[in-house]
Amino acid sequence: MSIDPNKITEYVGDISDAERSEMLTNFKQSLKDRQSELQAAIKSQNWPACAQLTHNLKSNALYFGADKLHEVSQAGEKLFLSATLETNDLHAWLEKFNQQCQLVLSSIDSVLKDERHDQKP
Amino acid sequence: MTKNRDKNEFHVFFYTTNRKDDELLIHTLQDSKLILNVSNSKLALVECLKQEFGKIILMSQEDIHDSLALYYQCLALVPDNQLHDHSLLITCSRQDEKQAFQYFLSRAIDDYLLSRPLYEVQRPVTVCYQQLEKLGIYLNHSAPLPQLKAGQTLPEEKEELLRVGVERKNRLKVEFDKLLKEFDQAISDTEASLQQNEPDESLLQNLQEQLSTLKQSNFRPRLIRLQHSALDLLDALLLKFSPAREDKPEETEESDTVDMPQDEMPLQTDSPSLNQDIQPADTTKKARILLVEDDNVSAMMSRKLLENLGFEVHWTSLGRRALAYLQTHQYTLILMDINLPDTDGLMVADQLSHMQCVNSDTPVAILTGNKHKNLVQRAAKSGAKHYIVKPLHIDTMIKLCQQYQIEV
Known part of the structure; x- marks a missing residue:
């Protein structure tokens, strides 16, 4: 599992199942948006925008226990802020990032599916 | 901003001890739109520093150190409240250029002109125009594009591109x-x-x-x-x-004057699914907190955390909106992100510390994902009392509340 939904409670305090589902859904949508925004920013070589996007994802990931996504976002932020950005490093990082995004999105789907299943009578 | 100059005003005070050597430079400047006041009087230089209009002071002596010494001697004679804005230029020879450049780097001078000999005849004019623009004086110089020299050609499309x-x-x-x-x-x-x-x-x-x-x-x-x-x-x-x-009720004011962008909608407090079972049982007035955060997920999580602690949360993603809130609503605490779409959160914090308003004494906690030392220092200078590295944790908030004796 690439996320740990129990982390949410550690950060924000007690929440209902419905609230947790809503938060996970919002995070899922935000992650998808950020992923496409990042692709666009890389395409236009807008490195400050890339750094900002990874910077935000870095802390967002921790709320949901997505530690690997946090690490790869942190590495991305560092990469985009560096004075010299090598194409090979960028490609290698992007591959890891997309992989982590995919894993996190699947994990969220799986948690949401289980929750829906639990709610059924 | 352009303004009409008095007839006694000039653009360049040209101090020279050898007018003959500087003749070409003087003529070049006079042939432009610049108004010159050429002098070799120290007293005139002192008076010039006091005159209430922006101008360039151009010092031209055999040795650049003499030029600087004289200028700074005169400057010392003028008190701060009588000193008016100006740029300082010096002339120098090719061999003194390196030294002049070092003076420029150290900001002892604003620029220099290589005038002995004057290799680039029109260069002093462009330098003076630029310096004047820095002082807010625009000579609105405009002339048609130059004709090409005999034998020179420019493809039609390039000429058109240039003209347009x-x-x-x-x-x-x-x-x-x-x-x-x-x-x-x-x-x-x-x-x-x-x-x-x-x-x-x-x-x-x-x-x-x-x-x-x-x-x-x-x-x-x-x-x-x-x-x-x-x-x-x-x-x-x-x-x-x-x-x-002025006379609108608070609820109306918030919904009318605060244009919440669509991306802020998922965090509306009246969403029943997010608020069920978490409202405090009593109806006493809640402590109010201003959350300035432009990232949706971060704002959603921080807001949930703060509401769980019993805070009434006002949230905005814009710095200028935060400033407007700060003048109209009293808060117990302000949580401020740094990177905002319209401004810098530290600037908002700094602005607040200089404002006379209901929140002049409200503590500001910077909430950011950056832990760079210089940002922490900037935050402290801006008047912020705390620096919290994201993600915001409920224990951090509880400690903060204890410190300010806020009941949660």
Whole structure:
């Protein structure tokens, strides 16, 4: 599992199942948006925008226990802020990032599916 | 801002001890739009420093150290309150250029001219025009594009590209200057109306229109960025003073004047699914917190955390909106992100520390994903009391509440 939904409670305090589902859904949508925004920013070589996007994802990931996504976002932020950005490093990082995004999105789907299943009578 | 100069005003005070050697330079400057005052009098230089208009002081002596020594001697004779804005240029020979450049780097001078000999004859004119523009004096020099020299050719499309590009830049400049002039006038009119304690709604509306026009202009990005900081503050002040909004009830004011962008919608407090079972049982007044955060997920999580602790949360993603809130609502605590779409959260914190308002004593905690030392130092300088590295944790908030004896 690439996320740990129990982390949410550690950060924000007690929440209902419905609230947790809503938060996970919002995070899922935000992650998808950020992923496409990042692709666009890389395409236009807008490195400050890339750094900002990874910077935000870095802390967002921790709320949901997505530690690997946090690490790869942190590495991305560092990469985009560096004075010299090598194409090979960028490609290698992007591959890891997309992989982590995919894993996190699947994990969220799986948690949401289980929750829906639990709610059924 | 352009203004008409008095007949006694000049653009360049040219101090020279050897007028004959500087003859070509003097003629070149005189042939331009520049008004020169050539002198070899120390007393005249002292007086020039006191004259209440922007100007260039051009020092030309055999040795650059003599030029600097004389200028700084004269400067020492003029008290701060009598000193007027000016740029300092010196002339030098080719062999002294390196030293002149070092003086430029150390900001002892604003620029230098290689005048012995004067290799680039027209260069002094361009340098003077640029220095004057820095002082806010625009000579509006405009001439048709130069004719090509005999034998030179330029493909038609390149010539057209050049012509169109230059026209566009000049048009933008003229429009920008016009905008500034109108803005200047709108500020003066509004200021006069406020001084009479009779805020005129039409003047305020005019000023607000000018503000939005200026914000849409992308010409001169650096200047625009600086202006935005000032404009955001003005915008916040207008929100406060605008007579049309004064008597509205708080709920109406928030929904009407605060245009929450669509991306902020998922966090509305009236969402039943997020608020069920978490409202405090009693109906006593809740401690109110202002959350300034532009990232949706982060705002959603921080808001949930704060509501769980029993806070009434006001959330905005914009710095200027935060400034408007700070003047109209009292908060127990302010949580401020640094990177905001319209401004820098540290600037908002700094602004607050200089403002006389209901939140002058409200503690500000910076909430950011950055832990760079210089940012922490900037935060402290801005008047922030705390620096919290994201993600915000409930234990951190509880400690903060304990410190300020806020009941949660």
